Amino acid sequence: MKQRSNSLDALRGLAILLMILSGSIAFGGVLPGWMYHAQEPPPDHVFNPALPGITWVDLVFPFFLFSMGAAIPLAIRKRLSADQSAGRIILHSAERYILLIFFALFIVHARAGVMSKTPGLQENLISVGCFILLFMIYGQWKHLLNYYAAMALKTAGVVIGLSFLFMYPFEDGFNVSNNDIIITILANMAFFGSLIWLMTRNSPLLRLGILPFIMAVMLAGGIPGSLNAFIYSWTPAPWMYNFNFLKYLFIIIPATFAGDWLILKEKNDTSIWKEADRRTGVLVTFVILLILICNVACLYKRFLILNFFLTTGFCALLFFGLSRMNDSSGVFKRFAKAGIYLLLLGLFFEAYEGGIKKDISTYSYYFVTSGLAFLLLTAFVILEKSLYLKPVFGFLSANGKNPMVAYTAGMLFLLPVLRMTGAEKLLDYMSNNAAGGFLRGVIFTGIVSLITFFCTRMKLFWRT
Known part of the structure; x- marks a missing residue:
């Protein structure tokens, strides 16, 4: 059984690249509001939790979370098929959690702007050095070095990294609370998502049954003296874990079903597509794109009734298209049914909590984005099978196979290089108008x- 899915890697690659794009466009008043988080509109980008709606920027994080959740069954099934015990898998999940927490701490403190309020050549060079150091810590060296040499290299990298964190004279000092919140959430989701899937891999209904308990704690966690409040507030270290992170299990747990179905597809898909199937697949992909655009645009502009009826019509068209496709494994229909169910559920939750929002995230947000992620993954699986857009698909997949490199290359390598060479001024000069921004x-x-x-082509992968 394959441990990876090219479609899943492509979805992850798209999410990580859009995440980078959303953080590198010009800020201020040069671009329209839908180019930023809906709750941080231009020109001042002041966080306003009262603003309902989502933009494309608000989709990239849940799409990345979804790809992580869908990858859990593929990765753990591979370990189970290699006769690894549940205990060993749990230990590996804990090791991965610790490595991701360290990653979250390190990449923030490795930024030149964190080392000094007025970073110069030294701080930028150290940032580049930290990027290289991460290859020592997270690089997969087993194909180049023997086991002991690879472990020695990793150990040396960890020692240097810890020495940097504890000994470098940061302007505001080293602070464990100053970490990358996105990576911290991903660490928690990878750990708890893996545990939940491992325990419920043969009981999918039980897996879904966990979500109402999480919802109950979230809804009543603010009531003093209650069991819910105790569970919600308990934490061994708030910078590593708090119960509020677990709200994203509403994305991770549904995504694990996508991973289960991808395994099913690999086992049972014996169909050979003809040209007619490929053309139908393109039309289905186009309908999915319409559903995605419709929901983002209408929820942002608050055309809620129009969005519901358009979405319902597009979903009916989607089912019609899927019924005409050669789908021997039945996976396309499973993806579509799950995606449509979650999307419609999210639309019915939309009025609750003041409308759909990424921050502070709402139940509508979890369900809508999970549903859209299911549908987008459907489109990617179809494109992979139809062999259309193969170069683009391969490029996205290559980025999705190395997300840790993609996430840090900009802030720890490219940006310091641009600053040291003066090229950053050229990019800043482009920020005066919408096209340039x-x-x-x-x-x-x-x-x-x-x-x-x-890095992917050279097999320089970062893994936890």
Whole structure:
């Protein structure tokens, strides 16, 4: 059984590149509001939790979470098929959790702007050095070195990294609370998602049954003296874990079903597509794209009734298209049914909690984004099977196979290099108008994607 899915890697690659793009475009008043988080509108980008709606930017994190959740069954099934015990798998999940928490701490403190409020050549050089150091810690060296040499290299990297964190004279000092919240959440989701799937791999209904308990704690966690409040507030270390992180299990747990079904597809898909199937697949992909655009645009502009009826119509069209496709494994229909159910559930939750929001995230947000992620993964699986857009698909997949490199290459390598060479001023100069402000992000993201693509081709993977 394959441990990876190209479709899943492509979805992850798209999510990580869009995440980089959303952070590298021009900020201020040069671009419209839908180019940023809905709750942080231009020109001041002041967080306003009262603003309902989502933009494309609000989809990238849940899409990345979804790809992580869907990968859990593939990764653990591989270990189970290699006769690894449940205890060994849990230990590996704990090791991965610790490595990701360290990663979350390290990449923040490795930024030149954290080392000094006025970073110069030294701080930027150290940032680049930290990026290289991460290859020692997280690089997969077993194909180049023997086991002991690889472990020695990793150990040396960890020692140097810890020495940097504890000994470097950061302007505001080393602070464990100053970590990358996205990576911290991912660490918790990888750990708890793996535990839940491992315990419920043969009982999918039990897996779903965990979600109402999480919802109960979330809804009543603020009531003093209650069991819910105790569970919600308990934490051994708030910078590593708090119960609020577990709300994203509403994305991770549904995503694990996608992983289960990808395994099913690999086992049972014996169909050979003809040209008619490929053309139908393209039409189905187009309908999925319409559903995605419709929901983002209408929820952002608050055309809620129109969005519901358009979505319902597009979903009916989607089922019609899928019924005409050769789907021997039945996976396409499973994906579509799950995606449509979650999407419609999210739309019915939309009025609750003041409308759909990424921050502070709402139940509508979890369900809508999970549903859209299911549908987008359906489109990616179809594109992979139809062999259309193969170069683009391969490029996205290459970036998705190395997400840790993609996530850090911009902040720890490219940005310091641009500053040291003075090229950052050229990008800043482009931020005076909408076209230039968007192109600024495209150029930055493009370079990061090429760095990641190169590392993937050279088999320089970072893994936890």
